[in-house]
Amino acid sequence: MVAAHETTLRELLEGAKQYRVPLYQRTYSWTDSQLGRLWEDIRKLAEERVEQPSLTHFIGSLVLAPSPTHGPSVSEFLVVDGQQRLTTLSILLCAIRDHRAEHENPDHRDRIDQEYLINKYKPAHRLKLVPTQADRAAYEACLGATPQAGGSDQVGAAYRFFAAQLAAVDDQDEPMDIERIEDAVISGMALVSVVAHTGDNVYRIFESLNNTGLKLTQADLLRNYLFMRLPTRGEAVYDSLWFPLQKQLDSGELEQLFWLDLVHRNPEVKQTDTYTGQQTRLNGLHTEAEIEAEVRRFCRLGALLRIILHPEEEHDLEVRRRLARLNAWDTTTVLPLLLHLLDRRKEGTATSEQIASAMLHVESYFIRRLLVGRATASINRILLRVVTDMRKDLPVDEAVRSYLSVGRKHYATDARLREAVRSIPFYLNGRATQRKLVLQWLEESYGSKEPVSPGTLTIEHVMPQSPTAEWRQMLSEDLQGEESFAEAHEALVHTLGNLTLTGYNAELSNSSFLVKRAQLGKSGISLNREIADQKRWGRPEIHARADALAERIIATWPGPTEEAGNRSEVPWDVMNKALAALPAGSWTAYGDLAALIGSHPVSVGARLGNHSAPNAHRVLQAEGAVAPNFRWLDPSRKDDPRDLLREEGVEFDKYGRASQAQRIGVEELAQLAGMPQQDGSSQLLRPRSRHNNSLDDRFIEQLTDLQDAQVANGTVAVLEAWAAMGGVPLYGSGGETSCFLMARGKDHELGNIWPATIYPSGKFEIVFQHLSIRPPFDDIALREQFRQRLNELPGVKIAAAKLGLRPGFSLDVLVNAQARETLIEHLRWFYGQAVQPQS
Template identity: 45%
Template sequence: MDVQETRLQQVLEGQKQYRVPLYQRPYSWSIKQLDRLWADLTDLAAQRVEASQATHFTGSLVLSLGQIGPGGSEFLVVDGQQRLTTLSVLVAALRDHYLETELENPAKVARLEESYLIDRFKTGDARLKLLPTQADRPAFRAIIDRNVASATASGLTEAYRFFRAKLRQADDPDDPHDIDRLESAALNGLVFVSITAKNEDNVYRIFESLNNTGLKLTQGDLLRNYLFMRLNQRGEEIYDSWWLPMQRALSPADLEALFWIDLVWRDPAVKQGDIYTMQVERMRHLAEDQIVDEVKRFSHLAQLMELIRNPSREPDPAVRRGLQRNATWGLSATDALVLHLLRVRADGGSTNEETAQALHLVESFIIRRLIVGASPSPLSRILYRAPEEIGDTDVATSLHRYFSTGRKFFATDAQIADAVISKPFYYQGRPNQRKTLLAWLEEATPVAWRQRELMAKEQVDVERTTIEHIMPQTLSHAWRDALAGDLGPSETVDELHEELLHTLANLTLSGYNSELSNRSYAEKRDLLASSGLRMNGEIASRPSWTRRDILDRGAVLATRVASTWAAPIAETDISDSGVSWKLVVDLVDAIPTGRWASYGDIAAVAGTHPVPLGQFLASAPIPNAYRVLQAAGTVSPGFDWGDNAHAGRDVVEVLEEEGIEFDDAMRASQDQRMLVSELGEMIGLSVRSDTEPSDEEEEADRAAFINEFATRHTPSAVHGIVELLNAWEGLGGHLSYGSGQEVSCFLQAGRGPNRPKNIWPLVIYPYGSVEVVFQHLSTRPPFDEPELREELRMRLNEISGIDLGGDSIGKRPSFDTDILADRLARDQLVEVLTWFMSELGRFDAEFTEAT
């Protein structure tokens, strides 16, 4: 290779053309990258006023020398095409700015155009100094030919308009040389390391080695690049005819999902991170004609994938309805199965009717599992294995049999009838799925109950409604009096309240949430009666809302579910699918000194009912069980110390010593009660109600955390924190934020096939501390192994400024956030986190292989 430092002027001038090969992704720079480049450029222009030789390193430019002839040299751009394309657009914007503002100086325009944009002695695409990849050529030609107004919208035209706007803003009428300085900084101050490969070098090997980390290109990008490197001279034809339509129809994420699904059909355990490696291994020995067939096959599948993402394109009404409801539900784990069903139909293996039946079975299976609170952990695995199990014929019958056999927890009608009055539906599944189920139940409600729709405030729009508790979460005196007349023997109002509060039978959809609140049933009834929702009219037809009414409505809903969604072929047993008593133990153990939780809230997080929960706590030796009280803050009459160290003492007295405040009626302070979201947060579960934050609210949480941090720390420390958070998300982790007075940030890694509990290595506090949660990790595989926690400690201690003691792997030690202001220390910490994620991946892979 020939390696040298070069400037943009040297790159573009002379008889050279830079061709972006087909295996490169289209132009993808956004405003974020453009802003950064412009800031660098303006800073450099200012520096060069005092130091005319100042430069700014722009990155590497990896080229492969192609044809050399009398007309000049051709180079393939192996790496750096985004920068080179952007800077060419900048030169075009400079040219057009001069054309607009310096009519008296046409030489400037001609110099930029003929030296850096085109070769005036050539025609067609051969005249262009830079020839982008196929998808970008029309927009680039329009920019070079000064015809942007007629160009279709693209990232390139957006970049051109960005630079034109910036140049107008930067052009000071009182400074005749400001734009000249920017031009000089761009052409002579931006420095590349230019690496030119010799002819015999394997260009794609260079490209692969530069981008195979997945940090620069997606797995889908890399696979596309591999395919077109294999196609040689046929690349242009195949790209135009087959690949480009597919790339236009699907987003990059959907294309990547398509390539992954193609592997899942062969091996349901394959990971998305293995797309490139596994597909290349599969196609490594194929001939060129077979590679062409693979591209065509992917293109046909992309047309079917587009139906999943845009069901309105499906011509058959029944299939279209199934696809629309699947899209509304929003569970990506169904994609592989649904695409398989569409593929079988396209190949002639099933009819529209059979496909619609199969889609209805997928919906029924998922809905019934949600209602009974079946664990979501195995659902993806069940759905991924379905295509392999059901085959390519008689798909509806085969799928029904597959869902109905084994331990898949396809709930029966009897189990549905029990779940709607006993399971805490308000905390099951995702908020949008709970609302969607209620909306679909609304559709199934008899038309006879429809109220005056044209006069109603609300329509059935899941996005604009919230889930309303009919019996409210906070009981007023009127509600207590109403419920008191329907109690069982020795039962209290609070026990009845906890028993039925979050059940499906006590929930509805409403746009009146703030108006309804905890009003009396008589007041709520009037509002519900005027609702445009049929189910609310049905509720309002009842004169009261007591236990009897809730149970009656539960029976109605159970019948509606049974008639709307298909049941399994035979009775199945899901009795062990709901409650993890180990989870209950973790929850109770997590209640800290000075706090208490209710039986109902513990039950809601664990997915059970307060009654069996109370029975379990009475029989299991859990040290913190005395911190679980009735909803009103009173000690359960049946509480038994068992073998607890406090046995024989008064529970209230013990809790008061721990800081719990009680009133004269022996009720613990509600201010010290741990709510459902806090309990989940303590053990790493994301348990949220219908009020779960939207993406915008999560962004607000992030901003609140960073802003709070910024008020106490230096800009470099703030920059360090932001870079760390971005790096964690780049590793596949996600961020969650605490709800206390100070917004803490949890670096969460999620769950795995044998890791039902969330896991996180660090918590960052805005006052300036990064907590290493060894104590938390000690209960979560694979870091429940002391050796791994010790290795984590040792790796962290290699970072300058971190010194965690040898006895800390069972504790929660911390280090100062100021350490992250140092780039080297931050990079070292990211390396440790990369290792942490790789250990999780290794553990998950071993478990998958073992099962």
């Protein structure tokens, strides 16, 4: 027998209790995707509980068994199932405790500890949650808020994730926001607690709760429900309405249709609640005629969704163009609005011209947000509320523009756009496909009569990401004051003014501007001919091009109404999110942060000197020294930040400079801040073949073009050794043809895995971020062993703090024969670990 009841985290953790994860359970393994879904649920629930305090959100079950050592003073349980979510929620409580203790009142530390995290007066059972042994040290570091908290292991990554989210949502104008988050976690997260009796077969219970097999989709469930309600009209309704609808939309699209229909009434409804939401609504209907009318309405909306998903079927040219563009942008949260717009036209309350204009405002909204570094901030919530919240007394296009213009929606004004295009690292924001679309649509705005196929084009950095001595000399002429070359380069290289489209990305790469100018001058792309007209390419030229592009953007994509004002300023919240996610044992520089948010190192320093920010002591000067004017915000603190950094694991030389190997650069900061990254696994193509000279041979061509013969030969030797041991080199489809060292393919039962990606431009990238979710390297001990092995190579020093990122080393290392053989030996070890049978 078992006892099952719904409970909350508060009820589970209050009192003298201990939940022990058995040693045979797998280690903690939640990644950003699961953490992100949980956080979004908690954030929404916290908002909803302001109006409905008793509202809860069900997050699953917890299967418990009485511990064999169950004692009289503490209730002890083994966690048979649900340890991942229980551990996650406990880590989140640690992050909330630390945030509130630092920013509100130190008393929150003891309160949260004693109520939910520890049994203060039971030293033998101090921890309320005892993770499996492999995770215990990392969890206790979070629990004790030691300098090692937030390390590069999975537990530390979860702690940093939540610390970053809390820093991002903490609004100084809203003192209760973090308290509401805590309340949602403690009282709003509902679980079913299944407690077995002593002697019960808990694994039989577990098996029944996790029964596998082909499950009905929500569309299947809704169809079954509808036709259950049509006992006499079912066959006729199916033949005349439902079957044609199923021919128009597949199962996933049908489910999407039913969710979109609910969103028009309730923007907060989750796609996972589609069936229950529709069932609740349809329970209010009582006759077969009413149910049949609903099916007929679904068919009408299905025909409109078909047009949205297949814009080529739209009859109006401008509506078709706007639908195609929003389709290419690839965000499902705009679908409720698009369905509403087409439905308005169908009902005769809006014209094709008006709905095309409304779609242009949405397109402009997306593009302007991307250009000012706000591509993703709250955008799902904003878009899902357009239909319910926009004004009903205006034409639909004016209503959409007005809604997007007011409040904190980041619809950038012309003034903010002009400023941001000069400084924001456009190349690090949004998805790669979206960045390319902006440049592609900019090119179309020139109205060239010679169309260029976008499929052959890639984004090119005119001033290269890895500058040669010639480029260094050119940019050095533009340095200002105490500015270093690295700071100037990082401030310019990823901005829109330095980017263009070309089909010759690999051929151009690190070439001098003289070579690039000649090649770009031959291009049929208007964006390139403007660059070719310049005699040099430094800061003045990049800024001038940024200014010209800003004016073209303003003319092409309309801005918000005058109600918007100019609220959008420097995205300090993005900086705080990156800082909160900095692993213990790492540091970053003022210039790195400035490049991330489109600011200046001096401005970053001034901000950190006068405003609270997470881990501000981990921000140093570029050479690794503490800034001379550094001071703690707490005037009572006089300790040297270097002492704290040493405790956290940062190494200093005899001159007091932090190790550059432990520095987190701008691209790694972008990863930590949650900016969407290119997913290499989606770009894998096929093994290299010596029987053709198409894409699979381009890697070798680019390698020999961009590197000297010794580097190219050393790299090829590593590839040959990888193939000899059983690995497969696979190649990417980007302008620079990257090479993935595949140990397992995607058809393997454990999924694909690769240890590294080689870039012809000169980087051997170790993909720890990818490995963290691929067995057996989801075990941090194996990743750490791999890191230590790689650090045996001369000239390679990868910091432990980067075990969750994608660090790398120069291909120059492979010139040394001993280093090359050592690397091959360690790759052979990796391959053996990856392909050995799993127990």
